[in-house]
Amino acid sequence: MSLTSLWRAATQHRLFWPVTALVALLVINVPFTPGFFEIHLKNGHLYGSLVSIVLFGSPLILVAIGMTLVIATGGIDLSVGAVVAISGALACLVVSKQGNEDAVGGVLLAFALALAAALVCGVWNGLLVARLGIQPIIATLILMVAGRGIAQLITSGQIITVNSGAYSLIGGGYWLALPFSLFVVALVVVLSMALTRRTALGLLVEAVGGNAEASRLVGIRSRRIKIMAYVFCGLCAGIAGLMISSNVSAADGNNAGLWIELDAILAVVIGGTSLTGGRFHLGGTIIGALIIQTLTTTIYTIGVPTQTNLVFKAVVVIVVCLMQSPAFRAKVFGARAQRRGPARKTPGVPADAPQQMEVSP
């Protein structure tokens, strides 16, 4: 294989543009922070900008993975931010009521209750969408608005502070010198990839998202699949809520997870999943979430003035989205590509991620 054909294969990989954007964003930091890629060992754990990006980006990755599956079924979940707030609030309330906040049993109880609440939220969304046929954007809007109220009710409008070493592990602690949240994210990613790509589940989700009625007629229980997607999304948001509250050892019903639903949807879109449902790309979503977190960190480290933060973010997001659009690339780079050779083939199937759709034995 010649170098040019390798290059062409690479640029046609659907993760090429997101990964390029991520690398470019990381490299931009180097002139401003020469030691940006350095990672040191401090207090027995790894320390550096890249570690911070993973640590602070973990909740977004989780929420975005759940969001990907919901979007793949043709839905959307606006309530994840509220679920984040509810789960964090409930967990911190339970921990703060324990006599000994460090007790592992109490922390596990808090986790269980918080995740149960997140599960209920997911079931509620799923029932509204799949059973009652309410449009997803409206159905989840209800919990988006009301859920934050519930979180405030749990915290009585205050910030609940906890002093629990065990609780701070999941979102702010380290294990084997790495952020513990990294392991949680890895577990969820591996589980969801295995479930969707190694079993028929992924195919079923894509079928439901492509055409719910048709998939129902061929015998797929599309309602059940949809409910499962919302429940999974709620659970992911619940874990993210534990991480966010654990990261600062406090539950803030008003601000925890505020607007995270929009960041998550953006991450899904940057990752190459269409909002109309159907095919989805978990790997792309993870890259998308990392891009958003890197962008935030970049704004802080290169010293973008506060008032222009959002403009800077908007410009980067627009550029990333445009570069991903085949129509845009054809307009701008089209003339060159045509001169070079035959028309491009359909987007290449990645070699690394298992893409086959057949039902496993």
Add this chain to the structure above:
Amino acid sequence: MIDRRSFLTASAAASAAGMLAACAKKNPAKSAGSQTGSKQITLGFSQVGSESGWRAANTQSVKQAAAAAGIALKFSDAQQKQENQISAIRSYIAQKVDVISFSPVVVTGWDTVLKEAKAANIPVILTDRSVETSDPSLYVTLVGSDFEIEGERAAHLLEKVLAGHKGPVKIAQLEGTTGAAPAIERAKGFATIMHASHPEWKIIASQTGDFTRAGGKQVMAAFLQAHADIDVLFSHNDDMAIGAIQSIQAAGKTPGTDIKIVSVDGVHDGFVAMSKGQINAIVECNPLLGPQLMDAVKVVHAGKGSTLPRWIKTKESDYTADQAAAALPSRKY
């Protein structure tokens, strides 16, 4: 089918409204009613919302002070929405309360409703935040903090904290929500003192942490990566400082020693951090303005509103780390 769907949508919306109403009930209006004679003053108070611990303390102070002063309080929570505040003020006008007071959620857009109050001969007192009006006679006075002075006090506290320090001082600043009055004015006040008397001070990094712990933690983590030599952190509120402390510790430095921290607000957790020596000094921004408000209400009701200053500044103090442990038990918010 359409009927069924719209019915279901409506019932879902109704249940959501019910949930919201349930949430709103956590701040029950403790209007004492008109149990005593016609002498009792009735105050209609519209609160911004219940967005923070500071605000909750503010609400409680107003309610307690009203009860203590024998003033009948009609309280409503606007849930951060101007239209809710305007309709609350209109209902107070309709109920013919004696005095109206509110914490304006935004700066502009109050002229019409304030003119209605004036036409009904009901005096208006602002609390906590100010408004921009075409006609200054639309409100009698403002009871609240001067955020710019708070910034200046923070700079003066930093002078104390840095006593004995020689050479240049590199400062990182955690700003409040972009565009919010406290963020703009605290930065301004701090910069005024810095430029006037401290050429050796330099703000090397400044970003918004949105007044939240998570924001403060994340921004400070990035600051510490980009600037190895930060001497001082000036945080626009305690919550951001508390978040930043965690990042400073993760970077292997000691907050309060390696990096001096000056913050604003004086919430309970801020005092806890200060008593541990992690925050060096706190500028108090006092939400407990109820008693001062009730004094103003009585003066206004007696028809002597013109004797009041246009701005009644809340009573506030400055605290350094050595006072923290002693002050901690008496902190109410």
